[in-house]
Amino acid sequence: MKYAIIRFPGSNCDWDLFYVLRDVMAVTPEFVDYRETTLPDETAAVLVPGGFSYGDYLRSGAIARFSPIMAAVKAFADAGHPVIGICNGFQILTEAGLLPGALRKNSSLDFICKPQPLTVTNATTLFTHEFDAGETVMFPIAHGEGNYYCDDATLAQLKQNHQIAFTYQNNPNGSTADIAGVTNERGNVLGMMPHPERASEAILGGDDGQRLFASLIASVTAAAQ
Amino acid sequence: MMTELSPAEIKAQGLYLQWGLSEDEFQQVEKILGRLPNFTETGLFAAMWSEHCAYKNSKPLLKQFKTTSDRILQGPGEGAGVLDIGDGQAVVFKAESHNHPTAVEPYQGAATGVGGIVRDIFSMGARPVAMLDSLHFGELDDAATKYLVDQTIAGIGDYGNCMGIPTVGGETTFDAIFKNNTIMNAMCVGILNVDDQQKGAAAGDGNSIYYVGAKTGRDGIQGAIFASAEFSDEQESQRSAVQVGDPFAEKQLMEACLELIHDHADILVGIQDMGAAGLVSSSAEMGAKAGYGMQLDLDLVPQRESGMIPYELMLSESQERMLLCVKKGHEQEVEALFAKYESEAVKIGHVTAETQYQLFHKGQQVADVPVHALVDEAPVYTQPSRQPERLKQVTEQFEPEIENMNDTFIELLEQPTIASKHAIYERYDSQVQTNTVVAPGADSAVIRLRGTNKGLAMTTDANPRYMYLDPYKGGQIALSEAARNIVASGAQPLGITDCLNFGSPEDPEVYYELQQATKGMAEACDTFGTPVISGNVSLYNEFNKQPIYPTPMVGMVGLIESMDRLTTIDFKHTGDLIYVIGTTKDDFNGSEIQKMQNETVSGQLFDFDLQVEKQHQDLVSDLIDQHLVASAHDLAEGGLAVGLAESSFAGDLGVAVTVDLPQSWLFAETQSRFIVSVTPDNQAAFEALAGDQAQLIGTVDDDRFAIHTNGQSIDMSLADAKHSWKEALAWQLN
Amino acid sequence: MYRVKVYVTYKESILDPQGEAVKTALHRLDYQTVEKVTVGKYFELNIADRGQNIDEEVDQMCDQLLANVNMESYRYEIESTTTEG
């Protein structure tokens, strides 16, 4: 089983994810170039890393979503397989329509990098079942455009379908309903602004992030059996 | 559009003077060539012989610096210096100033400063792993300065964040003297596999010269010359076009260059970034270093604007460009590789055996000069020097006026130079690459070396106020403070880079400051065994003839041999014993409290003894070796009270301390001091090792912050003190 | 050739933090008369005339790329110049 990490021009958390998957979680990550049109055989999950694809020059994620590989990612998601987008990955997935809503500039208009206490709002998803519902976890954020927006009708739906996976305890960026991470309706696509891969080793200040990857790995392992 | 004067017109009208070449220098060029230089050639010499490129005023001073150690793989002279750190790896670092561009256009000036230093690092074959920035601004009392600070921070952040290089540290101070002369120094640290190390050299008759990266526009023409001139009110308007940074293009360029270096070493002869004086300095330096000449066809240079003349093409400082020398016959390999990264690679010329530097444009030869004349034959000056009057006066020590200790303490914590800088560093991605073990907010930042049990500690330090009162001792102190920060984190100092930010060297008093500062720094380098492996000189930091305080910035990197030596500043447990290492005296001249109460610093700087400094650092290092300290923090601005507070705030624990000192001495800035905390279990072993160099002053407490003296006490809730310190800067920036 | 100007702004209902920040800054500079500020993006495009349906083409570009219709609205002006594209 392989964990496909999609690399766009300007991705810069690609290696961070790679190292966590390989060295901490002991699974097999593989980089996939944005120009590819297919995912590697035996892809069990797709991870879209953080960074500044195409410099985020228009809107974050707006240009990357047209990359050749995105059709394969969409098909993979449509087939019910797990896809996670972190930070710029989240922005790309919303721009691509794989997740509801959009990400605006932070309400302070500044880039913000600091650890954030989050509440695990839904601990039953493919990505979060190793957490306890309502639990507090610490993940760092590092973004300038992480201010989640969706309209009222969408928000009502998100709530009703339990699509809100994580919320901020001290909303740092103005996100609607304190949303830090959401899933699609089916629950197999997760996007989140905070960085679990930066919170997966004690030496870096915390390892809450490991359980997100552990959840994902357990989910795909179970699905394979 | 520029019109090209004829050689005779240039001479008659003295155009070279406007471009910064003196009468004598112009005559020297004439002698070298045996004829009058043409328009393009005059421009080449003006740029290459500017202070910024040729160090013509600072070379004799830089000679004082130690540049050897058994770790040195590359000293000054290349894009950046290189030090061996074992296991086949080396650390590469350099700092660069972008003061003038930042003063003019803070966002782009700061951003392109970051971009430039990053290119220096990857041009050596290293992957950049950390950035630091040293910033000195005017007082935060007007909207213009607040805007400048905001935009500078935004520029640094946006560039580094996009590149995926964590900004892990730096320093920020505020003083009226910097109002019209912002100091923006950026330092980049990279890691290199020793086998990948590169040189900026273009050797081998017929080998290809490649231009890679962004297109050339008219931006920053005369940037190097401009950096070597002073600012004044009248000049406000005559400023060359601002350079805009494109961090995305640079990220692609970096990945392409690193892949070339890593996977195609056999075909790459040399690589250098196009920094100050753009194409001319990179190409001429690469040729001269290798002892070869070159021919360049300027029509082939990728151009963003139409109608550019050779002078403009050669002197443009457009960003995100590099120059490569590639073995003949491997052109396609290089072009294919850059195409993969959507970055341009164009062959613009070739290396020649004769050491002439020859440029062609529209079928005409537009320059033909000996390459060594451009690069190695700039005149070197030792300027007249005179001790400034202020340094001769014998004055008394300043004595702070204190009515209420709690109030004075809070006021000090709220000084922007002392207050928490989180409002600044939280705008930088400090964690990308997932190696940041100690993030901004401590003494040194620490990153781990993945795959080993080692780490690198790094810091930047400058103290313009001490420098102003005594450039010689100030120079020693700047280095000592950097080393103190490194040692407190559990590392051994490896070496330094520096930026010498000064006024005009043609002012004898400024030249004196330069001499004294570099002498002090050089002596301290010897004491700490830290060679200077790279650096940068930024002179002419003046506004209306008022020079800035002398501001040499020291960027130091240290090696943590084993991560179990890692030591942090935060108090760990209630009940731990607090010791201060070193003695405290009534040292107030140049201090933060003098500045706070008098709005400026004055008097003679306090005493400083390098040997004592070294002893105390060695002691702390030994204590860390023996695992006898739970935390360590050096004392700097604001003295003992502020140092204790910083360790308290970091650990969210208070203190109960009693010192047998006059109350005001809590704010004295006597050097060579540390505060350490020690668990009671280790008390006997600690005291046996430390002897009388350390005094027990109290214990770590829960939520009270109390320091008792011979006079009044500081006594308040930890939360109140922390709140003042934490929010003061954010509040003043708004 | 066509010269096209595209204006992209947040939809009415969406708080525009940039606009608020600019308004505050203008007030601080003592332009007290300023009552509301919206900040948007402004694109100028030169598009060759190849006989395409230019309105449709620009509309599609906006929908697909220049604006995020979840939160932004756009409008454009097309001007045909004499120079042939």
Place this chain on the structure above:
Amino acid sequence: MYRVKVYVTYKESILDPQGEAVKTALHRLDYQTVEKVTVGKYFELNIADRGQNIDEEVDQMCDQLLANVNMESYRYEIESTTTEG
């Protein structure tokens, strides 16, 4: 009241990385007809009519805040509406 529209773009010789990025993206989406893209800022302001010299006022705002005259140029349109400010 006045409704003011301000357009800020980079000066001719200044690099516009955003414009380049958008152009490349449009080409990739097969809008090969696009020859040049500039990305700028667009402001809409509501300004109360207090009998001030509105042209001068807007000009100053642009100079001081809305544009960075070191590298940007601006233009604006002022429209006077009936509603009293």
